[in-house]
Amino acid sequence: MEKLIGRELEKKILREALSSKEAELIAVYGRRRVGKTFLIRQVYQDQVLYEFSGVHNAPVKQQLENFRNTIALTLNSPILPAIPQNWNEAFLWLIQLITPQLQKQKVVVFFDEFPWLSSKKSGFLPAFEYFWNSWGTKQSNLIIAICGSAASWMIQRVVNNKGGLHNRITRKIRLLPFTLHETATYLKSRSINLDHYQILQIYMAMGGIPQYLKEVRKGESATQVIDRLCFTKDGLLLGEFNNLYNSLFETADRHILVVKAIANKPSGLTRNEIIEETGLQTGGTTTKLLEELVQSGFVNTYLPFGKNTKDLNYKLADEYSLFYLKFIENSRATGNGTWIKKSTSQSWKSWSGMAFENICMKHSHQIKLAMGISGIYSEESTWRSKSAQINLLIDRQDNCINICEMKFSNSEFIIDKSYAAELQRKLTSFQNSTATTKTLFLTMITTFGVKDNQYKSTLVHQEVTLEDLYKS
Template identity: 60%
Template sequence: MEQLIGREEEKLLLQRALDSNEAELVAIYGRRRIGKTFLIRKFFEKQIIFEFSGIHNATLSDQLANFGQALTLSMKSLPVETPVNWRQAFNMLEKCIGPLIKKQKRVLFFDEFPWIQTPRSGFMQAFEYFWNMWASRQKNLVVVICGSAASWMIQKVINNRGGLHNRVTKRIRLLPFNLSETAAYLKSRKINLDQYQLLQLYMAMGGVPLYLKEVNTGESAAQVLDRTCFKKSGLLHDEFKILYHSLFEKAIYHIEVVRALAAKSGGLTRNEIIEACSLTSGGGTTQLLEELSESGFITPYIPFDKTVRDSIYKLTDEYSLFYIKFIENIKSQGAGTWLRLSESTSWKSWSGLAFESICLKHAQQIKKAIGIADVYTEVSPWRYASKKKEQGAQIDLLFDRKDNCINLCEIKFTLSEFIIDKNYAAVLKQKEAIFRERTQTRKTLFLTLITTYGAKKNNNYINLIQKEITMEALFKD
């Protein structure tokens, strides 16, 4: 039986819902294939007494028929008559589960919640009435509503202005596994790969459990990517086309933003995104960016010494970047495709960007490796784009520390030990000088190098680098 790997914070929250002396309404959302259903089924496997899942693009009559079947299955009774509307459906549910929650906590699980709401079906109104007039008064009841359509869950449930306003008691935004969880998940499936192979997989697939489930025992990362990405039958070959349209109602705009960010390794500000994608500056763009961010596709960072209005958005979904860079326009397919691509110049630019994104996601692990886990820090990238002829600069990642120091991190993905030559040493010195000049900071600056296999300890390294982190640190808890 498959284990429940990671999800420690989520498990604590779900346990609090079970331990509560009040009714709990738990909303969980996250991108497709992230493991939402598995988490709920596995954690509440002894408490779920009713489970119902919406069907995409199904009619009202089909949804109601499926509800009746789900109720029959849950109650282990004679076939339940199909309800004629949602108000009747919830009345039937109340009568069936009422006796079962007299003495112990039980769970009702509504999966793919957004898909249940068909046009003019009255589902949301009936659910709101069910929760407010009955379910919320049952101290032994936990109602879990789950959905992949992040925009719908955020608008209609989390930010509901009607009958569910402020009714959600627990909220879970489920994100992909980090590297440590990815390694543990694959190990639980008897997959034994070294950290570099795991990193390669993560750079293309991210920590999406269902993608990682495609990895077979005895395969290298290159073999996995050839089979899953560059064969027409591979899961990830056409996943991009399905992914965004299954999550967002007007996915074409979300895809445009993702493509714009894929083309800019340094990220874009809100105004730059508006210009690049021909969007308006109103609330629609704010909502679009929030939906992409809440789903984990993009991440906003507040640059050093700036405000939230100056946020830089970066594409942080590994698969989306990999698809745009390599899969969608590839002409060759099958065995050896990825090994050939990994020798191209586009691979070098992609690998650097993908590794940088992974480091940003694993800032807490890097902070711990630096030795500042207990020091308050603010984490961000930084860039200075000169409009004149003077030199610009970009800092991949920095840790602004409360102890009056700043770690300026330079991130390099290499196949072997990294070498700081004379020219690159000059680049690092210039970056540090521009940062100090433009920010006017008086804090102590520590140049910190983050690489896959470390760096050669030559004179350039000794004279410049105060701290070095390798990929091993990213795999720590």
Template identity: 55%
Template sequence: MKTIIGRELEKKILREVIESDNAELVVIYGRRRVGKTFLIREFFEKELVFEFSGQYDVKTKIQLQNFTNKLDQSTKSAFPSSLPSNWTEALNRLKTYLNPILDKKKAVVFFDEFPCIDSPKSDFLSSFDYFWNDWASKKDNLKVIICGSAASWMIRKVIQNKGGLHNRITKKIRLLPFTLKETEKYLQSKNITLDRFQILQLYMAFGGVPHYLKEVKKGESTNQTIDNVCFKKEGLLFGEFDSLFRSLFKNHETHVQLIRELSKKNSGLTRNELLQKMSIKSGGTASLVIEELEESGFVTGYIPFGKNKKDFVYKLTDEYCLFYLKFIENNKGKQSWVFMQNAQSWKSWAGFSFESICQKHIREIKKALGISGIYAEESSWRFRGDEKEEGSQIDLLIDRKDGCINICEMKFSEFEFVIDKKYAADIAHKISTFKEVTKTKKTVFFTAVSTHGFKNNEYKLRWVQSEITMNDLFA
């Protein structure tokens, strides 16, 4: 078995599955390329007795032929089997193959890209429903894993199924991209020795998507890697954007339109703002598109401080999509990444990207602050101001149940960040405005989050109560 990097919680769940004395029906979902198939194949290497993957956008007859071919491989049949007339017959053949195996040992059956198998008018889902309830659920040695990249489909059609699969799921896993720590471990496993600042910049372009990180070559700098993978026509991420959404969602044009609108607004957009910009009616279509992008990990919804759910702000938080729309799409190989990285647009964008990555590593930030055991809610806060009063914005604050609030300022810099007189005044204004507008009675701590730390001077001593560096995000 190959080494599985990170995924500690997921491995714990899968260990419980194989050790269970009951039949198990496990759902695993997450964005494309995140490593779902690798995790299942490697973890259940010894127990996996049958695997079938749905093919995107093909007719039922082809799916059935692919299934039959896989079953023939598993049974080591000397002659090709006839094509089953429907999915009920196909799954009955699977039962015949599994019965003698299950009499002797625990076994795993893996249906990959499950949503693709359920092609229009195929009746696959109803057949699978009957397969599970009538037979599979009674086989204590059987562990069935169903997996899909179309996360919203998996939730609506399987996890929240109102028919025969209702409440039948025994375990579910939402597989997310690697954290910074897991990314570092993955690169180390390939004997790639980039320092953490280089890894952070790589993460800004690739995110923690294992399939993208496989493109990093030993001995190359982050700049070389980004140039080769993103800006050369043969590079994996040069044309990944369109195929990514086309393979995940029907009518994917609406999803892409929403992604594009969010990419223009770093601070995010409310639902109403999104509807206005996209010229689509409020209701089912908008809700479904937003839900699908959220569950697939491209978009994240936040409740601003002091607001409620109706004030949700949505942000585009997928690193590759942000990077593609900002730098790759309009460049298309015209300029090298080394040249573009020296432009002011990169420096401004890197600051925003670092903020987004910090928001994904709240657990690590809380650990560094020593408040892991304290219940806290993370949010953003904005005061628009008016003609008489200057506005203010906080991109991350941690509202704690122990009577304190951390106002976090996140700064991306090649060197130590220096608080000068002007920035010190901005900090003072931000804190005083927040206290005055929110009327909070809690103690407010100013927390500096940066790549290489804040340089010691009189302003740092005056304002910074706690400091977090890039290394803490890798903890």
């Protein structure tokens, strides 16, 4: 069986539930293909008595029939009983199935794709609430684990439920994509021997999504992997974009509209700018839509330095979405060799710089470790004016600010006279505009370091390289 890579905190949370003296209701959520099901199955492989998965857009009768069939398989029954009339009856069957085992050992019941079971007028969620509140909470040997890719639904209807499940979730896990370190470890476990620069290029195209990374083959370069998965007719990622959003959101067309608007502005957009770009209405519907994209991990928010929450900046965080919208959608070129040509173009060179920035911002923990400031309280933010822009600054409690410049290159980065002048103007502009009295440290974050010259020695206070981003 495939080994579970990383996920140390998540494994700890799940294992702690096994030694609990009370009934446990655990919610695990995260975007599609991030590894939620695999995590539950691996940690609880010896305790799962019953596992059932919802089907996207299936009518309630089909879901109940699937439930009946799974019960029959669990019991190894040669004769199929009648289909339950409703979910209350179905949960009664479940109680009868697991009660004898609860007297002997810890039992895990696993509901996968939980939101898909709770379609309109299905009656599933009220029945589940009654099942848990009237019976489940009394079973000290019972763990109910529920998963869902629709992260916003899981949070609104389960984690923050205002009805029968209010405050009933005992543990929750938001499962995020692999970090660079976890990605490298995962590929190595599959005997994929690529250096960190090659892995970075793959990460820039598909992010740390285990199910995508599973498609990487031994002996292929990053360019070959991207070429096959994204530009050949049977490539997994050629048509994944629409499937991804439509499986998570009921109004996926509006979510995609927002994603495309943000993708066109690498520095990000405020809420008002998003409304202006997309034509969406102001109000709660748009607020909910943005929250759904954030909770599902497609969009990250950053508070600009010295601003309040109305100036919150939304940036597209999903590497695959960024890559798809730039290079796959509307691409006239397809077939073998497409990416080999595209990866040498000027558009790729400019895009790769933005993609690297995005990855750096996700690895701020590793950046702080490399700078030796992980023990100092700090806040990350962005800043922009009419004349300058800083995509990552780290405002520290010890009265210092790291101004981070992130540069992607295939060799040592060179600060020339022109760029040195630009950096100095940026530092001066920030200090004058914000009137900060804190000490400013210019930090260069690059793939292979900064070449020693007079400009580096004069301007750069600290360096972080690609190798630092791979630290655990």
